Amino acid sequence: MNSTQPKRPFFDRLADMNETTLAALLLAPAFIFISIIVVYPVATLVWNSFNDVRLLTGAPSRWVGLENYALLLADAQFWRATKNTMIIVLVTVPGSLVVGLGLALLANMPFKWRGPIRLSLLLPWATPLAFVGLIFAWFFHSEYGVINDLLRRVGLAPQIWFNSPTLTMMAICIATIWKTSSFMALILLAGLQTIPKSLYEAADVDGASKWRQFTDITLPLLVPSMLVALIFRTLTAIQSFDIPYSMPGPGEETQTLAMYIHMNAVDYLDLGYSSALAVVMFGLSMATTFIYLRYVKADGK
Amino acid sequence: MSSTLNTGLGGGIFTGKRLRWFAAAIVLMNGFFPAMWILATAFKAEIELTAKPITWIPHSPTLNNFIAAFRDQPLPHYLLNSAIVALSAMALSLFISALAAYAIARLNLRHRGVILTSIIAVSMFPLVTLMVPLFEIMRGLGLLNSYWALVLPYTVLNLPICTLILVSFFQDIPRDLENAAMIDGCTRLGALWRIVVPLAAPGVFTAGILAFVNAWDEFLLALSFNSAAAYRTLPVGIQMYQGEFSFPWPTISAALVIAMIPVVVVILIFQERVVSGLTSGGLKG
Numbered sequence: 339m340n341s342t343q344p345k346r347p348f349f350d351r352l353a354d355m356n357e358t359t360l361a362a363l364l365l366a367p368a369f370i371f372i373s374i375i376v377v378y379p380v381a382t383l384v385w386n387s388f389n390d391v392r393l394l395t396g397a398p399s400r401w402v403g404l405e406n407y408a409l410l411l412a413d414a415q416f417w418r419a420t421k422n423t424m425i426i427v428l429v430t431v432p433g434s435l436v437v438g439l440g441l442a443l444l445a446n447m448p449f450k451w452r453g454p455i456r457l458s459l460l461l462p463w464a465t466p467l468a469f470v471g472l473i474f475a476w477f478f479h480s481e482y483g484v485i486n487d488l489l490r491r492v493g494l495a496p497q498i499w500f501n502s503p504t505l506t507m508m509a510i511c512i513a514t515i516w517k518t519s520s521f522m523a524l525i526l527l528a529g530l531q532t533i534p535k536s537l538y539e540a541a542d543v544d545g546a547s548k549w550r551q552f553t554d555i556t557l558p559l560l561v562p563s564m565l566v567a568l569i570f571r572t573l574t575a576i577q578s579f580d581i582p583y584s585m586p587g588p589g590e591e592t593q594t595l596a597m598y599i600h601m602n603a604v605d606y607l608d609l610g611y612s613s614a615l616a617v618v619m620f621g622l623s624m625a626t627t628f629i630y631l632r633y634v635k636a637d638g639k
Numbered sequence: 640m641s642s643t644l645n646t647g648l649g650g651g652i653f654t655g656k657r658l659r660w661f662a663a664a665i666v667l668m669n670g671f672f673p674a675m676w677i678l679a680t681a682f683k684a685e686i687e688l689t690a691k692p693i694t695w696i697p698h699s700p701t702l703n704n705f706i707a708a709f710r711d712q713p714l715p716h717y718l719l720n721s722a723i724v725a726l727s728a729m730a731l732s733l734f735i736s737a738l739a740a741y742a743i744a745r746l747n748l749r750h751r752g753v754i755l756t757s758i759i760a761v762s763m764f765p766l767v768t769l770m771v772p773l774f775e776i777m778r779g780l781g782l783l784n785s786y787w788a789l790v791l792p793y794t795v796l797n798l799p800i801c802t803l804i805l806v807s808f809f810q811d812i813p814r815d816l817e818n819a820a821m822i823d824g825c826t827r828l829g830a831l832w833r834i835v836v837p838l839a840a841p842g843v844f845t846a847g848i849l850a851f852v853n854a855w856d857e858f859l860l861a862l863s864f865n866s867a868a869a870y871r872t873l874p875v876g877i878q879m880y881q882g883e884f885s886f887p888w889p890t891i892s893a894a895l896v897i898a899m900i901p902v903v904v905v906i907l908i909f910q911e912r913v914v915s916g917l918t919s920g921g922l923k924g
Binding site: 357358360361364365367368371372374375376378379380382383386391393441444445447448449453454455456457458459460461462463464465466467468469470472473474475476477479481482484487490491516520521524525527528573576577579580583584595596599600603604609612613616617619620623624627 | 658659662663665666667669670671673674676677680688689691692693734735736738739741742743746747748754757758761763764765766767768769770771772773774775776778791792794795796798802827828852855856857858859862863873874875877878886888891892895898899902903905906907910911913914917918
């Protein structure tokens with residue numbers, strides 16, 4: 339370009355190297371960041387879980403072997419937190435799949451204005467979980483909440499939702515399903531739109547009922563998109579924190595595993611014990627992923 | 640991803656115009672009701688709030704709750720913190736994942752699949768489990784209550800989705816364009832910045848929006864690392880309106896309305912990008 343051959347920009351000189359070196363250089367930032375923010379911390383986590391690390395006492399950390407894990411197995415609060423987490427997983431994962439499928443089927447109808455429909459699916463996805471928790475805490479307010487108002491209008495008794503662990507868990511699950519079903523619906527909607535129309539036309543010719551078309555064409559063809567959405571949904575349900583934190587029930591009755599980990603780490607600064615708890619959650623997540631992946635593989639055959 | 644207009648009866652069980660209106664009503668109601676209700680609450684005066692039965696539309700709308708929202712907490716400061724953190728994390732993860740995605744999509748690389756998988760594997764680690772050691776690390780580095788405490792983790796948490804989206808966009812750009820640029824005197828990286836990135840702009844946008852929203856929404860790390868008011872982000876700041884025994888719901892509602900505006904603007908402007916980004920990640924992942 340220039341006859342005087344000026345000093346070439348740094349990046350251009352960098353690019354004269356061979357392709358493998360260049361690739362390594364381009365990948366380096368990603369892997370350096372991942373090492374600092376994920377790999378090293380996870381190694382620290384596992385190490386800490388075998389140690390007594392209490393920042394509050396200022397005592398140096400001490401190797402205790404499996405003591406943290408033994409403590410955990412005998413800890414009623416851990417089991418309650420695990421039970422609450424499992425309830426959220428078992429209720430909200432199928433719940434958001436069913437609601438999400440319903441929303442996807444409804445939204446897949448030939449509307450003239452797709453914009454508002456799409457927005458109504460995006461809004462719950464974009465609303466921060468912590469906001470969703472607050473909004474639903476207000477919905478379920480015992481005096482002025484809209485839920486109790488509706489109950490009164492249809493002649494049912496209003497409830498003091500956050501005085502009862504069971505009712506609080508219900509409210510938490512409803513809020514979680516609302517927040518997550520629209521993402522599920524977006525994924526399933528994309529899946530629905532890949533199903534060739536000709537399949538339904540052929541089924542119409544064969545005289546198959548709409549319901550048969552749904553169970554024999556739509557559902558089986560949706561399975562791949564469902565599985566992918568379900569993996570992520572289950573993993574996030576295991577980590578439930580924001581919504582239950584913003585919708586507290588009586589005492590710590592509705593504490594989730596993530597909330598218990600947070601309490602031990604940030605409030606008590608007991609990093610040994612909270613690390614052991616976190617390793618348990620990590621194990622749950624890994625187990626979930628492997629189980630799903632087996633299904634995905636089986637499905638692929 | 641081509642799917643704004645769909646004529647097929649995917650579900651096949653709903654037909655007829657009336658049913659269509661009914662379907663639309665349910666979907667719209669589900670999506671918008673909570674936001675509408677918060678909006679109504681934000682404009683209600685105390686006296687109307689405690690009325691029974693509940694009024695659905697404020698009788699005498701007032702702006703007092705919005706005034707209180709700004710008076711009781713440094714709301715603009717929380718907004719600023721959230722914007723700084725989310726935009727920095729977005730820019731950083733776009734930059735890092737663009738480099739990585741280019742190497743994966745275009746360069747002569749062995750173990751391409753393994754490299755991509757190991758970046759995506761980051762999303763398999765529960766955030767709570769990372770929170771515990773990161774808390775200790777940030778504390779050790781004196782980074783608690785700083786923007787870095789959030790920007791660094793958010794950047795990494797967004798790498799999987801950004802890399803995934805950018806790889807698929809980079810792969811779709813014809814190699815000939817890049818080769819032509821290189822024959823014209825561009826170097827490989829020159830071609831990346833001048834040809835590939837501009838042509839992949841839709842993908843960069845999509846990845847950027849998702850990264851922004853993810854960072855904007857994050858609560859657990861923000862709550863654990865940045866408890867000082869000066870560095871609180873919105874999701875944490877919003878929780879501060881509640882006193883020990885009092886929940887000033889109209890004020891909280893007004894604050895929520897203000898806090899939702901940026902995200903609503905983003906999804907209003909970029910809705911098609913967001914949908915294609917979310918679903919491509921889901922379908923190809």
